[in-house]
Amino acid sequence: MSDTALARDFRIPPPPPGAELPEPLPEPARGEIRLEAVMAALSDPLRIGVVRKLLLESVDFDHTCTWFELDRPKSSLTHHFRTLREAGLIRQRQYGPSRRNQVRIDDLEARFPGLLALIADWAPASE
Amino acid sequence: MSDTALARDFRIPPPPPGAELPEPLPEPARGEIRLEAVMAALSDPLRIGVVRKLLLESVDFDHTCTWFELDRPKSSLTHHFRTLREAGLIRQRQYGPSRRNQVRIDDLEARFPGLLALIADWAPASE
C-alpha cells in the first residue's frame, strides 16, 4: 500500500489542558478545502518551504511569521500566509499582538492522504 | 468518501512488442520534475480533470486532445497540454497528424508517491 513516508505521524501534541486557544482566523472547513486551491498555494517555493518547516520543526506548537526568518518585507509575508490559510493549509491564531501558524495536519491527512508526506520530502531547487 | 486509493495500480499495459512508438516531445527527466511545477500545473481545474480522466479511463493506451471533449478552442488546449507536459505530468507523442497523451505514471509514482491517488480522487467543484 503505502510505499514511503506515508506512515509518518505529523501530529502535534495537544495543548496543555485548560489552555485557552484564541479562535482561528477565517478558514475553509475541512470539507471545503479544494485540491486545486491547495495546489495553487503550494506552487510557490516560499510557501512550500513554510509548510515544510512547520511540519518538520514544530515540535512544541505553532510559530509566528517572523520565526521563519524569511528575508521579505512584512507585507509580502502577510500575503503568503494569508494565501496558505485561505487555501486551508495552515491555521492562524492571534496570540496577543502576534499571530501563530500551524499546519492543519488532521484536516489535510483526512482529505488528501499523502499530501503532507510529499511536502515533507520536498527540497528547494538550488541545492 | 474515499477508500484510500493508494493501493490502486495505475500502470498502463505495455505496448505490443514490436510496436514502434514515436519519440516523446521534450519533457523533463524523471529526476528533474519539480514538485512546485507539478503543483502549479495542477492548480487549474481543467488540467486536473485532464490528468484524472487519463488516469481513470485510459484502459488501452493514450489519447488525443480532442478525446477529452473540452469545450475550448484548440489553441487553448495546446496551451494546457503543453503546461502539463513541461511540468512532467504527461508524455506526448506524435502519431502522424495527431498527438497522443498519457500520464507519466511510473515517473510520478516514483518521485511523488501518492500524488496520482489524490488526482484520481479529485472531484470538480460544481457538484
Next chain:
DNA sequence: CCACTGGTACGAATTCTCTCGTACTACTTG
C-alpha cells in the same frame, strides 16, 4: 491534387499574482 483532420505558433487583451512601500492598528511593557 484537394479537402479534411488535428494539431502548432504567434500575438493581443485580459486577468491574476507577486512584490513591496507606506500608513495604520493592536497589544505589551516600562
Next chain:
DNA sequence: CAAGTAGTACGAGAGAATTCGTACCAGTGG
C-alpha cells in the same frame, strides 16, 4: 502615556497566466 513589536490594509507596478482569434502546417484519404 510613550515606545516597541507584530502584524494588517491599501494600492501600485511588474510580471506571468489565461483565453482566444487568426494564420498556418503535416498527414490521410478520396
